[in-house]
Amino acid sequence: MNTSRLTRLFLMLAAGAAALLAACDKKAGKPVDFVTEVRPLLEARCIECHNAGLLLGELNLENRELAFKQRAKGPVITPGNPDKSPLFLVLSLPEGDKKAMPPTGHRIAAEEMALIQRWIRQGAKWPTGPDGVVRAVGTRSPKGA
Ligand code: HEC
Known part of the structure; x- marks a missing residue:
């Protein structure tokens, strides 16, 4: 292998490493995923x-x-403003407030509240199509469609 080939190989490896680092960085910023994080909460506690x-x-x-x-x-x-989003605000109301959600059963966990807040702040991405369909618990087919 001559030097220029080695240089090219090195550059390719460096580019790969940079891409990997960028991917990790994104994960640290934790973009909220509607399908695996938000939807299950809506299905379990709100859709009824x-x-x-x-x-x-x-x-x-x-x-x-x-x-x-x-x-x-x-x-x-x-989108982008949880403080102007009743969907988040009703979760943060004190227990006993008649607008606090969900009105029955236990309150949603603080982490879930933070998740909704983060999701809205990140633009409230909610897919169209089957992935974005929120269903009552027990009515989703095993394939998720
Ligand atoms: C047991 C039934 C029930 C469940 C479960 C429930 N809600 Fe509600 N929700 C209501 C009722 C009733 C109202 C109307 C309250 C009012 O207008 O005073 C309402 C109103 C709302 C509103 C509108 C508030 C406004 O200012 O107009 C939002 C947003 C909301 N709910 C979000 C949620 C979310 C998010 C969940 C799940 C965490 C949830 N709700 C679960 C019954 C429910």
Whole structure:
């Protein structure tokens, strides 16, 4: 192997290492994943009341389009701004407040609250299509479709 070949090999390795580092960095910033992190929470604690059938609080969380739909009381999610997003604010209300969510059962954990806050701050990315569909517990097919 001549020197220029070695140099090229070295450059390739360096580029690979840089890409790997960038990937790790991203992970440290922990972008929230809707499908594996946010959706299970909505399915376990919110969808039973916020679906097309009940529509409590004029809010349907079954998919992105419905969740972002204009309500008379204004949007529940303001991407980038959790403090202007009732979807986060109702979780942080003191227990016993009549607007605190969920109104029944135990409150959601602090980490889950922080997760929703981070998710909204990062732009509230909610996929369209099957991945973005929130279903009642037990009604998702094993394949996830
Ligand atoms: C047992 C039923 C029930 C469950 C479970 C539930 N909610 Fe609600 N939710 C309601 C009702 C009832 C209202 C209307 C309250 C009102 O307008 O005073 C409401 C209203 C809301 C609103 C609108 C508040 C506003 O200012 O307009 C948001 C946002 C909300 N819920 C989020 C959630 C989230 C997030 C979860 C899951 C962590 C959840 N809810 C779980 C019954 C429920």
